[in-house]
Amino acid sequence: MAVTDTGQTKVRAKRPSRLFKNMAAKIAAIPMIFTALVVFVGCTLWTIYHSFTRSRLLPAPDKWVGLDNYERLWGENRWLISIENLAIYGLCSLVLSLTIGFVLAALLDRKIRFENTIRTIILYPFALSFVVTGLAWQWILNPELGLQNTVRNIGWESFTFDPLNNADIVIYGVLIAGIWQGSGFVMVLLLAGMRGIDEDVWKASRVEGIPAWKTYIFIVIPMMRPVFVTALVIISAGIIKVYDLVVAQTSGGPGIASEVPAKYVIEKMFQAQNLGLGFAASTMMLLSVLVVLIPWAYLEFGGKKNG
């Protein structure tokens, strides 16, 4: 910090305007800034505005209906189930993929043999798209073809595991596929973070006689905070937009038991030809992200400036 500060003052002394510093970099960033402002911010505002209109197949900016779309949205069972599913899926997948990812990373970090091979095997599911993952797990969880049948053939006749046809637990069937696909990536991220920790820390803890698991929990994890934040952001983004996995695996069924918000938005906008309602739903999704993001950003970035 101190070094850059003095650097900046020197530059300021030579060149009065900071605007022209790193001109090339700033010019290069213009398209991205433009895209961010027009495409992301602009279109978000456009969407929010139209969520208050009675837009059907075509956007109708002049048919203002106030909060009608939101009232209907929160009165619809399908939306409520979607939200509930997203909460279950999100919470479980966040906790489980971080835990599983960390445990796998810690095991690989113990300098085992064939690390590269094992790492590749565990990361492999991440190379598959959600559509392939969903279909594969649809077959694995199919009671006549997959897991249940295999276990029964081995001899456990009464074994029953049929989550995809049971409305109460179908979302956990989706969750299994999601974690299978995603935890390898979390593992690689965390493993990279662990490799970045100074060897001397380990030497010191060994000298002190601290057991390895304690070192991980009390020393390594706090030191890996930035990596965890990165992993958290990537996982959360994946959770909010989960769509293809559900479409491929259950198409929202049985009934509407495994619907998710993103699927609701797409179907209302393009199949039910009700843009207004779809926009309202996507605005609610944005809002839910902001509710989580703003306090976090405040703590993360606001805190640093003060401290």
Place this chain on the structure above:
Amino acid sequence: MKLTTKLLAATAMVAASSVSAVELEVTHWWTSGGEAAAVSEFAKAFDATEHTWLDGAIAGSGGTARPIIISRILGGDPMHATQLNHGRQAEELVEAGLMLDLTDVAEAGGWADVVNPSRLLDGCTLDGKIYCVPVNIHSPQWLWLSHDAFEKAGVDVPADWFAFVEAAPALRDADVIPLAMGQQAWQTSLAFGAIMVAVGGTELYIDVLTNKNAEAAASEDMTKVFQAYADARSLSDGSNVQDWNQATNLVITGMAGGQIHGDWAQGEFQVAGQVAGEDYTCLPGLGVNEIIATGGDAFYFPKQDDPEIEAAQKELAALMISPEVQVAFNLKKGSLPIRGDVDLSAANDCMKKGLEILAAGNVLPDGVNAYSADTAGQLEDLMVEFWNDTSITVEDAQARYVGIIESAD
């Protein structure tokens, strides 16, 4: 010398025809075997003129294709002609002035006189102008029964829905699923419509669909419909298939007793080599009311700037409704023709049943014509939820149904 003249003449002819001949891109979602054969009848007939048919088939069902078609039209890259279901789906596109007005073609061809039932043409009409060509009639209210399954159970093949429900326990005892049902939302919604006609009667059906009468939707007759629907739900226990043709396959193989599905299911029976009356039975209106709703497909012609293309579009529109093309197309498609003055003696038994009902004028409006896509979507959500969640009572479901009909448009 002679050769040169010939060559010159040939070049002149090619040049002459290339002035008026245009290529029309036509999008549709008819990709299964029978459907593709049917659409190629259109293509053949159109290629026989000086124009060319450029096939733009979109894989996946209407649910996948419709958003693609609509976004192309809205995005300023319209195809020259496209399949859509007539009725409410294209309403806003027509209102926005994106579709070609076919009124002059319709008047020249006397569509108002030949199209039967005339309601089909109403679905294409907005403010007195005609914007689409209906090409076929599909009706959803059919019960398909497997003779094998009833033989296994040792009971006669039922003649209507009520006899079917009575025979169901015998089917269960014989280890046959009484009612096959694909789990997709539109299929459960279709079954509800069929049961509504059979149990609730046609007056109730028309009152709810056409008049959007919420009181009728709350009536006791409607409660009976929901009760029958709930009973049908328990009959389908064990039928865990997704797609409609998988469900039809359960009936074909005798693993299920019956299926409530549209007349397009008979294509599957045909492909499996089964004969109507011997291997399977079809009951229009579930055997209770010999009546069918007339949904179907239509072609729309997005507006173009080029007058030559416009002329070709109108030519294609006239061609699609012409008697020869109607017969060739509908025999392959397994659907009913939209004009009453053509000869379909080559049709099979089930199609003939449909033709008789049509000739007698026992027709109802279809959900596609009556509801907006939005309302239809809400109904589908309710029906598929009710079908899969036995904790929802008949009363709750009906109350929600009334709510949807109240706000329906």
